[in-house]
Amino acid sequence: MHALALAVGANLPVILWGAPGTGKTSAVLALGRHLGLPVEAVVGSVREPSDFAGLPVVREGATWFAPPRWAERLAAAGEGILFLDELTTAPPAVQAAMLRVVLERVVGDLELPPEVRIVAAANPPALAADGWELSAPLANRLVHLDWEVSAATVADGFTGGFAVPEVSSADPPSPTSLAASRALVGAFLRVRPALVLAVPDEPARGWPSPRTWELAATALACTAHDERARAELVVGAVGEAAGFELLSWVRDLDLPDPESLLYDPAAPLPDRVDRLHAVLGSVVAHVTADGGGEAWQRAWALVARVSRATPDVAAGAARSLAARRPEGTPLPSAMLEVAPILRAAGLMP
Structure with missing residues (x-):
């Protein structure tokens, strides 16, 4: 349940897999109430493809794909949870119509707000009424979680109520x-x-x-x-x-702190190539978040240092840094050491 709450907070499209009668629907509705988000439950087995792709109507001489009421309510609220329940009871044509909804939050000609979360629930096809396997494109758009219940949890829930885990924030990661x-x-x-x-x-x-x-x-x-x-x-x-x-x-990475690397030219660097890639990636992410010219300039000294032994590793970081130069920041002398890399990438004449 806690993984579900974190996924909803991070706006990850998620699907719960579990046997019938184990409280998947109740948990999603309770989580919506806990987060103060309206929940629109849509069952695919009783819907047509047009309920997701939009119903074609003529408006002002042009064809418009009208969204269903549940989509209009979510758009009007500005946020919420679209709960696709009993997903393995949806036939292939309906699953195909859901693809753009799950990935792009688009229903017909209506684009749902980014704050609308996607949550689905499904029974394994063998346990679903007229069950269908989830199509590969739809499965590839979701994070799959196993919904398991223990006897102790159920017993405690009947005694003292079923708790919803505390979520520190409903916002995506920084x-x-x-x-x-x-x-x-x-x-x-x-x-x-x-x-x-x-x-x-x-x-x-x-x-x-x-x-x-x-x-x-x-x-x-x-x-x-x-x-x-x-x-x-x-x-x-x-x-x-x-x-x-x-x-x-x-x-197993045990990476050094990016900021310490920027301000200590002699700081030890990993020997493994994969760790070097990870170190430089974290430095570029830190510099991008910092947004300042000084951090950007200092990062070039680190990239130049890496390029002396492993130029291939430094190439990706050099391209990323060059594309993120803060406006008005002078070019550091360390860029001269990686000039061949930048010229090969078309970033330096």
Whole structure:
């Protein structure tokens, strides 16, 4: 339940998998009340594709795809939870119509506000009424969580009420933490390029793709102090094999603080290439969040230092820094050492 709450707070599209009658719907409705968010529950089995793609109508001589009332209510509220319940009872045509809703928050010709969260729930197809497997494109747009209940939790709930976990904030992670997490995922995929895309041969839940790695990066950013929720969300985004490998790699990194590296030219640097990628990525994220010219200039000294031994590692950071130069900041002399890299990238004449 706590992983679900964090996912909703970070605006990650999430799906709960569990047996019928285990309280998935009640939990989502309770979480919405706890966060003060309106919840619109939509069951795919009783909907047509036009309920998501929009109903074509003629307006002022042009065709307009009118959104359903539930979408209009969410748009008017400006925020909320779109709860796609009983998702595995939705036939393939309806699942296909949901794709743009889940990814882009677009229903017909109506664009939902960014603050509208997407939550789904599903029973395994074998346990669903006229169950369908989740299509690969739809599964690839969601973070998959197993919904489990224990006898003790149910007994306590009947005795004292079913509690909703406290959530410190309903806001997405900060741009700084998200940039740092994206840098970590990027560094990991440099050393494990085979995991960038691994389309399953059979119906599956989470699996690696550029889209789900983006979800995993957001999960890393919003679960810095909760290892269990971090594991649930990362694995739910990219699957067990890729997810646990990323988590193990991140846990073993032990990276130095980016700010200390900027202000200590003699600070030791990692020997491993993957750690160097992660270090430079975190420095670029820190400099971008700082936004100041001094930090940007100091970062070039670090990039130049790395380029002397491993120019390939320095290349990505050099390109990123060059594209993020604060307006009016003089070019540091350290850029001369990486000038060949910048010329190759077309960033320096």
